[in-house]
Amino acid sequence: MSKAALAVLINGGTDNWSPQRWKERFTSVCEDRQVALLPGDACRPEDIGYAAVWKPTPGALAAFPNLKAVFNLGAGVDALIADKTLPNVPIVRVAIGDLTGRMTEYVVMHVLMHHRQQPYLSQSQQNKIWAPRHQWAASEISVGVMGLGTLGRDAADVLKRLGFRVAGWSASPKSLPGIECFSGQTGLKQFLARTNILVCLLPLTPDTRHILNRSVFSQLDRNSPLGAPVLINAGRGGLQNEADILSCLDDGTLGAASLDVFESEPLPAQSLFWSHPKVILSPHNAADTDPTEISAYVASQIEQFEAGRPLDNVVDLTRGY
Template sequence: MSEKAAKSGKILLATSGWDPAIWIENFADKAKGRETVLPDGDFNREDVHYAAVWKQQPGSLKDLPNLKLIISLGAGVDHVFHDPFIPDVPIVRIISPDLTMRMTEYVVWQVLDHHRLGRRYRQQQSEKIWHEDRRQPAANEVTVGILGLGVLGSDAAEKLMNIGFNVTGWSRRERQLDGVTTYHGADGFKAFLKTADIFVSLLPLTPDTKGLLSMSMFAQMKEEGPLGAPVLINAGRGGSQNEADILAALDRGILSAVTLDVFQQEPLPTDSPLWTHPKVTITPHAAAASSASALVPAIIQQIEAFERGEVLQNLVDRSNQY
């Protein structure tokens, strides 16, 4: 393919809930000679070779006869498969150092907040209570178990170990990480659940992980540790959690506290009991926001490498939807 022909391929930006202006601006700056268009714009659909998407409207990628590649603007890709009209072309995830560090910051922040009794101290402050006789365990007395050992989980594990936490991890396929005791597959899952005091889920949403964070999982965790009952942090996907089971596990003392950044329905409905439960911390799907200035260069690099005939990076397995 000639350089002129390659540059003629337009990029369709198809998103929901985001202001596309900043993305258009960054594409204009980084994708020199390549036009970026919006689904409701006036353009020749035959000219679109690439689609950059985040929760695209169903059908927005239909009738693009020359579409060659779909690029997810987030770490996950379940939103892509919600479209029943998704074309049969390769799908890739964009992994960038910026996105990875944002997620690691979130995980470390929430692990430390639970470890250092942040919720308790905020409550004491609101009630003007000075209480200093509770023992604070050291980081090396606490084990953090990470579900999902991809790029995000591996980086979070490394940073948590640097602070002093013991770290274990579980993944669908076998993974080896220095300093981390790893488990994999269905056979390793039960053993993994007995290892940790704080569980962090960074799992993608797939048919296998849908509803995984449920009472059947919580009941297999160890009952007591230095923080009491285990803590759950979910910054992966809302579809992987059963929210009724989370509330029941908190009320029964099976879980001592949770932090949830993702939910089965977003925005979280105002009548959800999660909002007011005293053991729940809520953040509005803010763990790792996609930054146009950080991700667009990675997208252009991927496109240019593809046009040179190089192997696609972070290619999605459609059979596993990840």
């Protein structure tokens, strides 16, 4: 009996998300299984048992009557589960060490850039000014991590080992060694009041949409050597109220922001974020993961499932992550 086919459906504009390249990767790790790049490749819908996807066209997955599981190739599943025609099958998140490590690299790099005053130093270099400022210790800065899933826990642990005072916030209670943890709406106010650098790695759900807003920023601790709080968002663009971020940067409620994600991507040329002097931005590549490792992960999950063992990292659709 032939194995169920794997459909690859990808809507992406960057080289890393080239659909043809993804088909080649999956073909190399699924040697005895048909891999169909859709739309385009000839394949009977009833032969498709699995789908590897990134932002597929709404309704596309409903065409496969024998679909058994969907593998989301990025960390965020909000775009996928927003599809009201999505078949009632397990949705699997990518959760591999490579992705976690890359996100931690991004978070730590940007915390250090703000802590070590790199924007000021870069401007001084551009203006040929030799004017070093006093540099405070990491222990004088409180970093708060919103979202204590796999990504948030790893980033918080590394920041703690660097000497920062680290706390975490999540919707439900969590306990992490050496990390002060807060949860729910009751804990949010306490969490914000002791945070100088706010790192957001939350999933995007109806409860978290636009959670990064003026109300939250105004509750951050302002009594640190930074002078004003800093925002770092590498979660999802929909988490941030972008008008609030800009106005808070302009009036000093926020001192700076590092943003990897935006509500509209690619970021429009007319966006004020491009040229804002207090913003460091990147093109949603904080945790661009090794595609070869992702394809091998998906192939191993399918083999595990067909051997009668449960899938790992299945999305809880009621929570949205």
